[in-house]
Amino acid sequence: MFKLLLLVLTCAALAACQNNTNSSTFTNPILDIGGADPWVIRHDGWYYMMYTNNENISLLRSKILTNWNTAESRLLFAPSPGLNYSTDLWAPELHSINGSWYVIFTADPRNDSPPPEVEMWCEYNCPAVHHRMYTLEGQGSSPWTANFTFKSQLDTYDQFAIDGTYFQHSTGLYHIYSCWYRQYDGWPANLCITKLENPFTVASSFSERQIISTPTLPWEKTPYGRASNDRLSSNEGPQQLTNPKTGQTFVIFSAARSDNRNYCLAQLELVGSDPMNPADWRKHQNPVFFQNPAEMAYGVGHASFTTSPDGTEDWIVYHGMKDPLNGWAARTIRAQQFTWNEDGTPRFPKPGYGPYSIPSGQN
Template sequence: MFKLLVTAALAAVGICQYSVPSNSTNSTAPATFSNPIVGAGADPWMFRHDDYYYLTYSNNVNVMLYRSKSMTDWEHAESKLVFAPPPGLNYSTDLWAPEIHNINGNWWVIFTADPLNDSPPPEIEMWCEYNCPAVHHRMFVAVGKGDDPWEAKYQFKAELDTYDQFAIDGTYFQHKNQLYHIYSCWHRQYDGWPANLCITKLSNPWTVDSPFSERQIISVPEYPWEKTPFGRASNDRLSSNEGPQQLTNPTTGQQFLIYSAARSDNRNYCLAQLELVGDDPMNPGDWRKHPYPVFYQNPSESAYGVGHASFTTSPDGTEDWIIYHGMQDPTNGWSARSIRAQKFGWKEDGTPDFPKPGYGPYEVPSGQ
């Protein structure tokens, strides 16, 4: 995800009304909807709180929060500036993949950013085996205090320690009252590629409790579909594991990590799955990796590059929904991405059963 579309949120400087592009124009609660639900955007993070759905996604320059009574209609969504970094800091540019988590009664914003607009000087980049424009990307945290994510006052809190190494797409993972940080990482500071999944233990949402010697890599791009071009054998350039998201089976309690594989500007971008089959997320052996992608392109409907998902439920809580980005024309790369929503179910073995990506029309979420 090494370049992002700067959307109209670029100009946002406060709380305002903002029309997010959408296919839906009917305000009389239609029975169906069509994808995309946001016409331009990537790395969506959506959650439901009280009577609203909340959405944030990458815009490169700040963290915007949108809210709507409808999961699938964002045309008249309200918008709020959550966090805008001052210039000249290590987190002033290239803000990617923001997420907002409710932890212990406050709202924690976790995002990645860098100080150099993705352009390290030659004296730095020369250490990388391959081109490494995101070598200075790190993970950062802001916090909004209060019960309501809309009314909370957000402020910068800290950098999450990633041992002065590349880090993007960080998320919080909670298991047995312990909080973890899972993010996309390199083996070493100047690797450039591949991008893997790392995990560290947290003592609170902004403090890493694991020394570097205890950082664990729980997934590396090993299968042909995790590499770009598909099946590349000559080197690891463009091979990526990124965008991890926790997903819990509401019936069995099984814990999954759904992550993105391959490269986000490419038709082969897809979702992959780790299942926590042991008791210790810090033990790579306690994770079981699915040998095939679990959500992938559907050329018959021109749905390509599907990935970087988050998960929510229908208004009445009876349905599970995946929110993701994809492209209709993969030749346009990052600028072609839009945000989509689809219902998914669960298989008999307790693993998620994702549909084929498409455009619909689909029935609106139950209770909407």
């Protein structure tokens, strides 16, 4: 009888370990398979997630923020071969704008491998030289039932563009994305902003495009503090974050290199009234979310933000690595609660694995 009881208890313990959420706590990662560049929103009682899978645009939905292993999945878009956006589909995001749903994503035509006749123009190796930004449009009250169709390429002046996001402001709609100074730079990767006429049409001319952040600080470079040149120095993965109480507006973005242990989150705050004026942005001089070697949490970045089911808590969803020596393949998706400092800036926790308390209102 004792052996049978021990066997039952052991099996129960194993089952609990295989499910990262119990009645009151959860552990990271929140999706057992690997994943990167997570985008999560909450709409009508559901959480919706997208992340990079390279091949298509898929949408997941779940009632539970902290466990996506049994989430439903829906294919929104699979490009035909041979198009400028057929391969390396990265960092898709789902936005509700003016009563319609839009997906903004990065893609290229040939698996991130330009011909030598193109790459020879770059000062440094530039495999992503043909990456551009694209949009899907969906009509309907729910993204789960909306019919999504390819809408357009977002104009980035025939230059490298990845990790684009929509930035909504009282003065209009904007596109913030990772860019180069010139077509064949290769490095550094900066943050650019342009004004949009609508979610699929850029209103700014090339001369009006503005660069609002460049990787000049030691922790934005790879290796850390690189002084000899700008190769591998990156600003990317921008995301809008607004303090719900003060109205302060931030862009939280990723810095350094995404396959490296030093990948981290940085912060811009809009301290003026014009998003197109670089002087109206203030950059925090230190990373705001970074590796935690004590818990083997490395390469933490490319985040999105949502709330608990009851709306009382703010949550960050991001990717990170436990073994930084395996690079991009080691990334998994995690979630943690964050709060706010007295000055209205976000206060992010140290990244880790938990166990953590589940979001407030989650059953």
